[in-house]
Amino acid sequence: MRIGELSTHTRTPVRLLRYYEEQGLIASDRLPNGYRDYEEYVVDRVLQVRGLLDAGLPTRIIKQILPCLNTPRTIHMPYVTPDMVATLEHERDRMAEKIECLTKNHRAITDYLDAARRDTRASYR
Amino acid sequence: MRIGELSTHTRTPVRLLRYYEEQGLIASDRLPNGYRDYEEYVVDRVLQVRGLLDAGLPTRIIKQILPCLNTPRTIHMPYVTPDMVATLEHERDRMAEKIECLTKNHRAITDYLDAARRDTRASYR
DNA sequence: TCGAAGGGTGACATTGGTGTGAGGGTCAAT
DNA sequence: ATTGACCCTCACACCAATGTCACCCTTCGA
Numbered sequence: 155m156r157i158g159e160l161s162t163h164t165r166t167p168v169r170l171l172r173y174y175e176e177q178g179l180i181a182s183d184r185l186p187n188g189y190r191d192y193e194e195y196v197v198d199r200v201l202q203v204r205g206l207l208d209a210g211l212p213t214r215i216i217k218q219i220l221p222c223l224n225t226p227r228t229i230h231m232p233y234v235t236p237d238m239v240a241t242l243e244h245e246r247d248r249m250a251e252k253i254e255c256l257t258k259n260h261r262a263i264t265d266y267l268d269a270a271r272r273d274t275r276a277s278y279r
Numbered sequence: 280m281r282i283g284e285l286s287t288h289t290r291t292p293v294r295l296l297r298y299y300e301e302q303g304l305i306a307s308d309r310l311p312n313g314y315r316d317y318e319e320y321v322v323d324r325v326l327q328v329r330g331l332l333d334a335g336l337p338t339r340i341i342k343q344i345l346p347c348l349n350t351p352r353t354i355h356m357p358y359v360t361p362d363m364v365a366t367l368e369h370e371r372d373r374m375a376e377k378i379e380c381l382t383k384n385h386r387a388i389t390d391y392l393d394a395a396r397r398d399t400r401a402s403y404r
Numbered sequence: 405t406c407g408a409a410g411g412g413t414g415a416c417a418t419t420g421g422t423g424t425g426a427g428g429g430t431c432a433a434t
Numbered sequence: 435a436t437t438g439a440c441c442c443t444c445a446c447a448c449c450a451a452t453g454t455c456a457c458c459c460t461t462c463g464a
Contacts, residue, residue: 158410168411169452187460189411205380210335212450223387234395246388249381255330256378262348263371270359283440293441294422312430314441337420 155192156185164200171200177213179203179220209252211245219245280317281310289325296325302338304328304345335377336370344370 161168174180175190180199182190202223206216218241286293299305300315305324307315327348331341343366 156411167452169454172412173451187411189460202380202384205376206384207451208335209377209381210333214450219384219388222391223384234398239392239395242388242392246385246392249385249388251330252334253378253381253385255327256334256374256381259327259331259344259348260371260374260378263344263367263374266347267364267367267371270364273359281441292422294424297443298421310441312441314430332421339420 155194155196157182157190157192160192160196160200163197164204166200166204174200174203174213178217179213215245280319280321282307282315282317285317285321285325288322289329291325291329299325299328299338303342304338340370 155163157168157171160166160171164171171180175182180192180196180203182192182196185191199220203216203220207213218238222242280288282293282296285291285296289296296305300307305317305321305328307317307321310316324345328341328345332338343363347363347367
């Protein structure tokens, strides 16, 4: 698949796809004419990257953890350095914090909206 | 409390406290000499702001939704414009997406680490 | 064969959060 | 009276993610 198609499939500007590649987050082959050529799975990959990016993780970190998240479950895990383990644990904990924070505020918004709705209905009676 | 104290309490650079104020996320009185003077509750506020910021929300949005999250449960909700409701619903949904994405990846990291640990133990036997 | 659509690289601009420094006040302790 | 810690404002700098533009090439259909 060429970059335009990938772009529409992922609703991601072409510019960013090239940027993600430059940052080592996605890979592409090249057609004889120099055009990028993507495999099917890259679509999911891009969506995952965007999700993580949108959740506030920098590309630097995403690049580090992506290889560990890749869904075609690696059969035998190659040499995980203690360094890598530390990074992963750290990021895992940071993610947990973010989740907690978001969850708390998500609930607060939900509660607020509920209350507002009740209020609105009440004012009609 | 003056800015230095707030800074240590929240482990937040003074620079950023002033920035958050400039963005309308926190408020301060002024002492006769021009120093900023914060009330106790601002500590929590700063932590909340940082959490949201760290989770990827821009100050613009935080500023909009903060008034709705403020814990001293407002007794009667003042005129919530339909506009505001729409914004809140939108942000709520975006937060839900982020939570989902982070949760998924958090689990993936956790699983990966578990597998790696098993692998390591196995190689000792 | 020509034009439009799509692709390539490279470079500069912008935005938001943050760092840092200059230049200058306040105040408490010595 | 001086020093040192703390505060003020203003301004420039930085980085990462993105937008945008210039300039050139390839493919394909009218």
